[in-house]
Amino acid sequence: MAISGTGLAAFHAVAQAGGFTKAARARNVSQPTLSAQVRALEEAYGVRLFDRVGRSVKLTPLGQSLQVITARLFAAEDEAEALLAGVRTLSRGHLRIAADSAAHVMPALGRIREKHPGLTFSLTIGNSSDVLTELLNHSADVGVTAKQTSDPRIRSVRLMSDRLVGFLRDDHPFARRDTTPIEAFETQDVVLRERGSITREVFEARLAEAGVRPGHLLEVQTREAVREAVMTGFGIGVIFSSEFREGEGLKSVEITGADLSVAEYAVCLEERRRIPLVRSFMDAVQAD
Template identity: 35%
Template sequence: MTLSRIRAVNAVAASGSFAAAARALRISQPAVSRQVRELETEYGVRLFDRKNGVLLPTPVCSELCDVAERMAEAERVATRILTRHNTLLNGRLTVGLGNSMPGMALIAAFHKRHPSIEIAVETGSHEDVTRAVLTREVDIGVLPDVPRDGRFRRELLMRQNVVAIVHPDTPLAAAREVSCARLVREPLIFRTRGSSTQRVVDRAFRAAGFDPVPLLTLDTRDAVYEAVVNGLGVGFMWRHGTARTDVVRRLTVPEMVKEYEESAFALADEKSLLHDAFFATVRAFRAEQEGPDGREAPC
């Protein structure tokens, strides 16, 4: 039992002759008749009766044709699945984000350019998103400090650094910057292991000679943000990690001023129109964020 034999039987049943079936399938008439005869011989059944020069399906053939129609539809669905990742008309793209921003702004720009493409978004830590790209669970990731890895195709989106975030009612809120030495005297809110934000924070405290114990360790940026909003302590985030401007104050930490590249990345061997279109949107987005001299415009 093969798909080609099933197609041959279905085409003969629909057209009434080997010749017409051959034309529909774009193969030779002997090939069609051979596939039908081989099926009849192998299973000891008669699939067609000839009446007035027309091949009519037997009851067994009619049942087989019902199955053939379902198989043909499954084949069409499979074809759509395989092709939708390489079309700009009704394709589908899955994007993994480590931070809501600037990823969501980038996705909005992509949707504006290609409104017919279905976009699915998955969020997670730096490790989660990187792993999802490597295992092809997502098509494209957007992260800061993407590993320099030959397996990845990458496109710079923007450069940004990590900042401290504080509630406006705290004494720290009046300052524009705060040092690690001052921060260790505050209740601190850290991210869990695997967070790109936390890696930067840990490096900065170690370089300054401190090993602080946090009040809270939370698994998402949003949880850290809400903890700060509720006055639980000082948190950390990427400067442009959210579009929210309410409540919290962003403070520069001198030990964390180094800027890291936020990039879109995908597996280097993934080549498709959708990938090319997304990376083209990244380049356009970056150009909009930069001034005429190539410097990042203030947010």
């Protein structure tokens, strides 16, 4: 049985938009038409791709698996259309970027935008593991991550080195100094990103190497939340040096006695590295 391209396109549109109304608007069709196309696909194979509750929809486990495939399928279709439409001149197009830090990617995007003002961008910020996952799922075209990978599907180019630093409120006892040894973190409360973050992975490894056991550990999901938690008095935060911003009663301190350097990498899928938009990004980040 041949799968209906119309049905797959309708399914993908709804999955991407998170609902039939938004998807119908994006595809410029009526909602009943889109619903009928998805229903026909489900009935043809005797499956359920969405759980429908009122006006909201949620992907079933099978639907989630199918979305991974359709993301690759329609990403390839977009690439073909882009090439045929003349995007190799970079006069127009849309680049999706996943990064573990806005500070590490914005300079490159600024250069690309200045050179090719017709391009548009979307930027997703997550932890280093998320960046690689989005790339492999075709949810992003390119990425910047501190997580090194030997996956042959991914092209990786080393960009720069950064360093982890501590930061704290200016009324913290450590604030009277500019440096502090890693041993001083013994029994100190620490605020860190969630597991999957290179910041956390590297810092916890260095604590273990030094035989240091901190006090309470507060785990948060974003860098902004790390900053807010430190400002509230939950402990010492750890962040990339390039990301720290003075102000709001906060001060950074260099941590000595441990190698806290972290490399950053630009990544793309090996099979897509010659796509003009992708190539332009990889060239731009290496110009930093």
